[in-house]
Amino acid sequence: MPLRDDIQAYLDKDPAARFAWQVVLLYPGFQALLVHRLAHWLHLKGLFFLPHFLAYLVRIITSIEIHPAAKIGRRLVIDHGVGVVIGETATVGNDVIMYQGVVLGGTGKDRGKRHPDIEDGVFLSAGCKILGPVRVGKNAKVGAGAVVLKDVPPGCTAIGVPARILDRGEK
Amino acid sequence: MPLRDDIQAYLDKDPAARFAWQVVLLYPGFQALLVHRLAHWLHLKGLFFLPHFLAYLVRIITSIEIHPAAKIGRRLVIDHGVGVVIGETATVGNDVIMYQGVVLGGTGKDRGKRHPDIEDGVFLSAGCKILGPVRVGKNAKVGAGAVVLKDVPPGCTAIGVPARILDRGEK
Amino acid sequence: MPLRDDIQAYLDKDPAARFAWQVVLLYPGFQALLVHRLAHWLHLKGLFFLPHFLAYLVRIITSIEIHPAAKIGRRLVIDHGVGVVIGETATVGNDVIMYQGVVLGGTGKDRGKRHPDIEDGVFLSAGCKILGPVRVGKNAKVGAGAVVLKDVPPGCTAIGVPARILDRGEK
Numbered sequence: 170m171p172l173r174d175d176i177q178a179y180l181d182k183d184p185a186a187r188f189a190w191q192v193v194l195l196y197p198g199f200q201a202l203l204v205h206r207l208a209h210w211l212h213l214k215g216l217f218f219l220p221h222f223l224a225y226l227v228r229i230i231t232s233i234e235i236h237p238a239a240k241i242g243r244r245l246v247i248d249h250g251v252g253v254v255i256g257e258t259a260t261v262g263n264d265v266i267m268y269q270g271v272v273l274g275g276t277g278k279d280r281g282k283r284h285p286d287i288e289d290g291v292f293l294s295a296g297c298k299i300l301g302p303v304r305v306g307k308n309a310k311v312g313a314g315a316v317v318l319k320d321v322p323p324g325c326t327a328i329g330v331p332a333r334i335l336d337r338g339e340k
Numbered sequence: 341m342p343l344r345d346d347i348q349a350y351l352d353k354d355p356a357a358r359f360a361w362q363v364v365l366l367y368p369g370f371q372a373l374l375v376h377r378l379a380h381w382l383h384l385k386g387l388f389f390l391p392h393f394l395a396y397l398v399r400i401i402t403s404i405e406i407h408p409a410a411k412i413g414r415r416l417v418i419d420h421g422v423g424v425v426i427g428e429t430a431t432v433g434n435d436v437i438m439y440q441g442v443v444l445g446g447t448g449k450d451r452g453k454r455h456p457d458i459e460d461g462v463f464l465s466a467g468c469k470i471l472g473p474v475r476v477g478k479n480a481k482v483g484a485g486a487v488v489l490k491d492v493p494p495g496c497t498a499i500g501v502p503a504r505i506l507d508r509g510e511k
Numbered sequence: 512m513p514l515r516d517d518i519q520a521y522l523d524k525d526p527a528a529r530f531a532w533q534v535v536l537l538y539p540g541f542q543a544l545l546v547h548r549l550a551h552w553l554h555l556k557g558l559f560f561l562p563h564f565l566a567y568l569v570r571i572i573t574s575i576e577i578h579p580a581a582k583i584g585r586r587l588v589i590d591h592g593v594g595v596v597i598g599e600t601a602t603v604g605n606d607v608i609m610y611q612g613v614v615l616g617g618t619g620k621d622r623g624k625r626h627p628d629i630e631d632g633v634f635l636s637a638g639c640k641i642l643g644p645v646r647v648g649k650n651a652k653v654g655a656g657a658v659v660l661k662d663v664p665p666g667c668t669a670i671g672v673p674a675r676i677l678d679r680g681e682k
Binding site for chain 1: 563564566567570571574576578593594596598599612614616617618619622623625638640642656657658672673
C-alpha cells in the first residue's frame with residue numbers, strides 16, 4: 170500500500186522516527202505529502218479551488234508548500250521541511266529525501282515548464298535551491314545551501330553557490 | 341487603487357496565479373503584505389501593541405515576518421515566502437519581487453538604522469540574505485542563496501556567499 | 512531566575528525588543544524556547560508522546576523545530592527563527608544567538624550522535640547550516656548562509672559554502 174510505504178520511508182531514513190503513529194501524528198513532512206496526494210488527485214479531476222485550498226491549509230500547519238499540480242513519486246521523505254517549496258511543473262521521482270528549506274522553484278525567466286525534475290533516489294540537503302527546468306539525475310546528491318541552475322548527472326554530487334559538480338573521488 | 345495594483349502584480353509575475361480571488365484567498369505573500377499595510381498605518385498612528393500583534397498573527401499563518409515599522413512600496417510580490425524577514429528599519433521600493441527565505445536583516449553590529457534599502461524593481465531570488473544598512477540599487481538582481489553585505493549598484497547582479505557583483509556581460 | 516534571564520537576553524541583543532511583555536507575548540523564538548524547556552523536562556522524565564506533541568504544536572505556531580531531547584543552555588536568543596531546526600542529539604551552550612533558518616542538523620551518514628555541539632557565546636547568522644557531529648567553539652561566529660561540516664575553533668569565524676575558517680585579521 171503506497172501510504173504504508175510513505176510511512177516506512179521515514180522510519181528507514183530518520184533515526185529520530187521510531188513508530189508509525191509518530192510519523193502520522195507528528196511529522197509535518199508526512200502530513201504535507203498526504204494532503205498533497207489528495208490535492209493532486211482532485212487537481213487531476215479538474216477541480217481548482219479545493220486542491221489549492223488544501224495546499225494553502227497544509228502550508229499554514231507545516232510551512233511546506235507543494236503546488237497541487239506537482240508530480241511526486243513514492244516514498245518521498247521531507248524531513249523538518251520548514252520552507253520547502255515544490256513548484257507547479259516540478260516532478261519528483263521515488264525514494265527522494267529532502268530537508269529544511271529545499272526549493273524546487275523557477276528562475277522567473279521561463280513560462281510553461283519552469284521547475285526541475287528530480288529523479289529517483291536523489292538526496293537534497295538542507296537549504297539547497299534547484300531553480301529552472303533542470304534535471305537532477307538518479308541517486309545524485311545536492312549539498313546543503315547549494316544553488317543548482319544546471320543539470321546534475323546521475324550519481325554525481327553538486328555543491329556551492331552557484332553549484333559545481335564534484336569529480337568522482339573528490340570529497 | 342493600491343490594493344488592486346498589489347493583486348495585479350501577482351497575476352503579472354507568477355505564472356501559477358490565474359485569478360484575483362485566488363491571490364486574495366490563497367496567497368500568503370499577498371495576505372502578509374495586506375496585514376502589513378494595516379499594521380504600518382497603526383504604527384504611524386503611534387500604536388505599539390496592535391501593529392506588533394497583527395505582525396505576530398500573520399507570521400503564524402504565513403511564516404512571513406514583516407516588522408510594522410518597515411516601509412514597503414507598491415506592488416511588492418512575495419512568492420512562496422516561508423522564512424521571509426523584513427526588519428524594522430528596512431525600506432522596500434516599488435515593483436520588488438522576493439522569493440522563499442529572503443532576509444532583509446541586520447548584522448548585529450549596528451544600532452538605529454541597521455537594515456537594507458531595496459530600491460525599485462529589484463529581484464531577490466530564493467534564500468538570499470541582505471544584511472546591514474546597505475543599498476540594493478534600482479533593477480538590481482540578487483541570486484539565490486547569495487549573502488549581500490555591501491551595496492549592489494543599480495542594474496547589477498550579485499551572486500555567491502559572500503556575494504560578488506557580476507561584471508556586465510558575465511553570465 | 513532562568514526564565515527572566517531568557518527574556519533579558521532578547522532585550523539585550525535585539526534592538527527591536529523593548530519590553531519584557533513584548534518578548535513573552537510576541538516573540539516566537541522565546542515561545543519556542545519556553546515550550547522546549549517544558550518538553551525537554553518531560554522527555555527527561557521518560558515521557559514520549561507529550562514532549563513530541565508539544566514540539567509539534569510549537570512548530571505550527573512558530574515554524575521553529577526543536578527536538579525534545581536537544582540540550583539547550585541559558586539565554587538562547589532565536590531571532591525571527593522561521594526555519595530553525597535543532598536536532599535530537601544537538602547541544603547548545605549559554606548565550607548563543609541564532610537567526611532565521613539556522614539548522615543544527617545531521618548529514619544522513621551518522622547514527623547515534625549525529626548533530627552539532629554549539630559552545631557558549633556562539634553567533635549563528637541567518638540561514639547557516641551546521642551539519643553532523645561537529646563542534647563550534649566558544650564565541651565563534653558562523654556567517655550568513657555558511658555550511659559548516661567541520662569543527663570551528665573557539666573565537667574563529669566560518670564563512671562560505673562549504674565554510675572555510677577565516678584567518679585572524681582577515682575580514
